[in-house]
Amino acid sequence: MSGGPRGPMAAGAMAPQRASDFRGTARRIGRRLLQDRATVTAIAALGVIGTTLSVLGPRLLGHATDLVFSGYLSSRLPAGASQAEVVERLRADGQDRLADVLLGADVRPGQGIDFTQLGWVLAGAIVLYVLASGFMWWQGRLTTAVVQRMVGGLRDDVEATLHRLPLSFVDGTERGELMSRTTNDIDNIGQSLQQTISQLLTSLLTVVGTLVMMVWISPLLALVALATIPLAVWLTQAVMRRSQPQFVAQWAATGKVNGHVEEVFTGHEVVKVFGRQRDVREEFERRNDALFTSAFRAQFISGVIQPLMMFVSNLNYVLVAVIGAVRVSTGSLTVGDVQAFIQYSRQFTQPLTQIASMVNLLQSGMASAERVLALLDTELERPDVGPGGAAPLVPTQPVRGRVVLDDVAFSYTDAPLIEGLDLVAEPGATVAIVGPTGAGKTTLVNLLLRFYELDAGRITLDGVDVATMDRQALRRCFGVVLQDAWLFKGTIRENIAYGRVGDVDDAAVRRAAEAASVDHLVRTLPDGYDTVVDEGGGSLSAGQRQLLTIARAFHADPPVLVLDEATSSVDTRTEALVQEAMGRLRRDRTSFVVAHRLSTIREADTIVVMESGRIVEQGDHDTLLAAEGAYARLYAAQFAGTAT
Template identity: 60%
Template sequence: MSGARPTPGGANATGAAAPGGPAPAAPAAPVRPGGPRGHGPMGMGAGMPVQRSLDFRGSLRRLLTVLRPERGRLVAVLVLGALSVAAAVAGPKLLGDATNVIFEGVVSRGLADVVPAGASQREAVDALRAAGQDQLADMVAGMTGVVPGRGVDVERLGDILLVVLVVYVAAFVLGWLQGRLTARAVQATVLRMRAHVEEKLARLPLSYYDRQPRGELLSRVTNDIDNVAQTMQQTLSQLVTSVLTVVGVLGMMFWLSPLLAVVALVTVPLSVVVAGAIAKRSQPQFVRQWASTGQLNAHIEEMFTGHALVTVFGRQRQAARTFAERNDELFESSFRAQFISGIIQPALGFLSNLNYLVIAVVGGLRVASGTMTLGEVQAFIQYSRQFTQPLTQIASMANLLQSGVASAERVFELLDAEEQEPDPVAPARLPRPVRGRVAFEHVSFRYEADTPLIEDLSVVAEPGQTVAIVGPTGAGKTTLVNLVMRFYEVGSGRITLDGVDTRTLTRDELRGQIGMVLQDTWLFGGTVAENIAYGVDHATSEQVVEAAVATHVDRFVRTLPEGYDTVLDDEGGSVSAGEKQLLTIARAFLADPAILILDEATSSVDTRTEVLVQQAMSTLRSGRTSFVIAHRLSTIRDADVILVMEHGRIVEKGSHDELLAAEGAYARLYASQFAAATAPVD
């Protein structure tokens, strides 16, 4: 029977209980033991969460509320954006004035052939009309700085260009400050989001982890949050700038020519309809894309952690086929999402080009008629480009925004998951010193409401006793100790520690008295000394070495290249399986808990090492209440009490000799291991 795997902030899977860890809620969200993906209640969940339709508006509103603590910076971003846009919007008008100066200079020099130098603009117009050049006369009449024979006013042109330079430099500096503040606001928001997710993971019940493939959960915590950060970073600044640019440019366009402004606006509703229609079709594909990403990550994580077994059983081809299928699903959904949403920009670009063509033709006619200057038409064309460009950007941001909101919803689903029962407001305290008397009083528990597992169980573990729990797989052995740890809450009855109901204690208080060594060892990336001292704050090197010597760890640690300073990876690849098990036992020894839980703690060691470990365990269990889950009955012969469980019930109870003499369930288990029984085992 597998033991509880490490959970964030929870009891150390191979050492003392760390305070502040998650414990599962009551079995309102059950996990059926022995399901299709697990080998008991501690196994992996049965599959991916049910995919539901994306509530785009609701999730977007919630994502905006996450930015609320950064409203001061966002206001500054808005102000800087407005100033930057104002400077950028002034540029085309100023450049249009410079064009007018040049064009008027050229026209003025050409008029010297019609009227004498120094004549007024009115005289030049009259002379042109007298010569039958009415269209040219209309154009000259619409100008403001024509002086026949003078040429280009270089001084005025230089002044205008200097102002343009200052305006564009100011726009750059303001935009740089806006981008800096936006990055600060976004990263601070993502920092809080990651912190909230980490805190949430510590409050989730173990049943949630049982239902979720680890790759899927990791995808939400890493990929989805990163995608949300990228979306906010790219859209916040651009969205503010684009909206303000549309407003500013639209005002300048109506100021220069209401007629051309109306012409330019004709394409806006059409652009909105086109963008909306495309975005509506692409949104479901983004939902599929991120769901497929989670499924692929889950498969990769499973195949990576189980690589040895996949190889041994020759399932590489099947694993590769499954990978190919899920990779193809991700490719199809990603391709559809990106292709459909990618149509937005070229479609709007086509409409923008049509708009540009109409404006150029109408503007040229108005210059010829004298109702607009060439510089004004030039500025208007630039404004029309500036007007359609932010609209195109906003439309293309719909692509990124949809992807980001889809990821945000997956993160929000994690944050909204049902949490474990909170600790009591006024918790009880254990008497000191803790003696370690554990009593099950009429305890009942089931993972599923219609499937009983443990019914009306009563048993007492006296202080200092070693209680061994044996029985076939699925009998409820690990469930029993999980109830002691409050990884799951009892359905009825109660469990007491030194007479105090464990549900009236905080989980920190309870788990701080419990050490745990599991069948599945767990080491983290760090030195040997750090791994041994994991369950004890501020442990000295002398204490670490003392625990290592007592558990026969010191002898092989001394052979490592750096001794206790040897760095292990998170898989413990530089030490053997048996040595990893000894390290976790040393961790529990150093923690010095009042209650010890050993779940197949010697299953990974060889026979000679097992003898040494048994001696260390005997010392470790001395004076402590110990629960030992074992399949190898040779390891629990010296237990004070042996509980034999079948189908969630204790069917036998007694010492090793007493149970053998009774010739019941224990005797049959013992015979199946040591008498080489050939009869089928029920």
């Protein structure tokens, strides 16, 4: 495409180069989740209830252990004696340690185990665990709903953002990288949150609940269990600081691999023609190796957390078991208390281990979220604003098609491309734009359609500044055929009718196809106008695709036509037919024709010759030839080359 670089490449530098903002990204994702406050509140309430029931379970099991232990001791003691008398005898015999154990237990000499009470306790524990499981299942279901709604809303926002991104951003960004953010990264966010958010909430509630129960059973053992927490937190933070940049690099590398694959697949024929398969493989291997390295480092470093936390958990278990046994031997605690406390210590450290093991998922999800949010934060097209800040203008009268460019200036970068350009296109006139490659011809078309905003000057349509018009309303006034013919996946009928909003009129579609000299081609296809073409129209030749895009412009029936090398891919005979058809189409319409074949624009009302972003000549064909200037040199060079 002529006219210089298509937007500053810096705009497309999407791979994150700065350090990851884990907390900031997590807060923004959290705010999105909290948009569904009712469901989030229900999730939290269900988590509290389910966790509370689960936490009460070990206490009941500890009581059951005490019943068994006390009943067993009672059965070994002589009936008729009281607990105090048995303890007194043991102390008299010098068995103080055993006396302390009996003193701490609920012993009734000669009675044995109370199986009725034991049965009720065990039944209560089963009911608690069943209810806890039910509440946790309900919580998981609601969590799935709220996460998927959030991810769906994120996709909607990304889709809306993509339609409002300036063309400079799209031009300067690899399509594969952009697709990776809108598909892979969003999917990774959903999967990460789905696997962690419910478990994270449950784990945090379990830590709080078990801590309360541990303090209730034994404040001393609770302090012992808490002594290992600072070590666990320090280890987790140390690992996270090293793994998070690797997750960011992993997903950036994923985007680069996708971009390379998409680019090579799109240009597969060119790669084959020029025998660059080896270079393509080497480039893929280089990017794939970078992805492997970053992914390996991210997963390995984050994976270290779980064994470290298991070590801390086992250390905590040993301390609790040893000190708990000493406390039982002194009668300060019962065996059931120690058993319950050991369960609680496991419940206390297990959530910490789970949280640590979820760190890699959270970091991966937040790395993807950062990339998606960066896309949402991209500066969008300038909002449509009418005169004086009012609503943008929408044509209410039929557009006549008078287009005026007044002292227009524009540049993609700091280097100016177009300066002081003035041009008037009267209604129904055909303006041909010619000039060498890079002169700014296609850029001029982009400015007419407001794909880019002017640096200075203004463009008016029927006296109305296009900068004050609604973009969609403005672009509906133009029918455009670009040199890059593009078809969407669908039937030929749908592709031709794409340029007009509303119901598809089969008769109008056929008339447009006949005008573009493509009706005969369509009728030779097996399914005619119902023939399905793939994305990009790869099953058709370049000339056939261009004829269909010309038919699309015919069907749109706009007041202003823009033809950017619209016949560059058709043969000479078809070009003659299309030129005749476009002559009919241009009748009573303002037309801008960008052309390299000067033979196709000899009948234009005005021919504009551009060089280095300026109009150096304008007039009709005969006048410009007679002037023996830039146009005459272009014309002579083109036809001299043909003759040679």
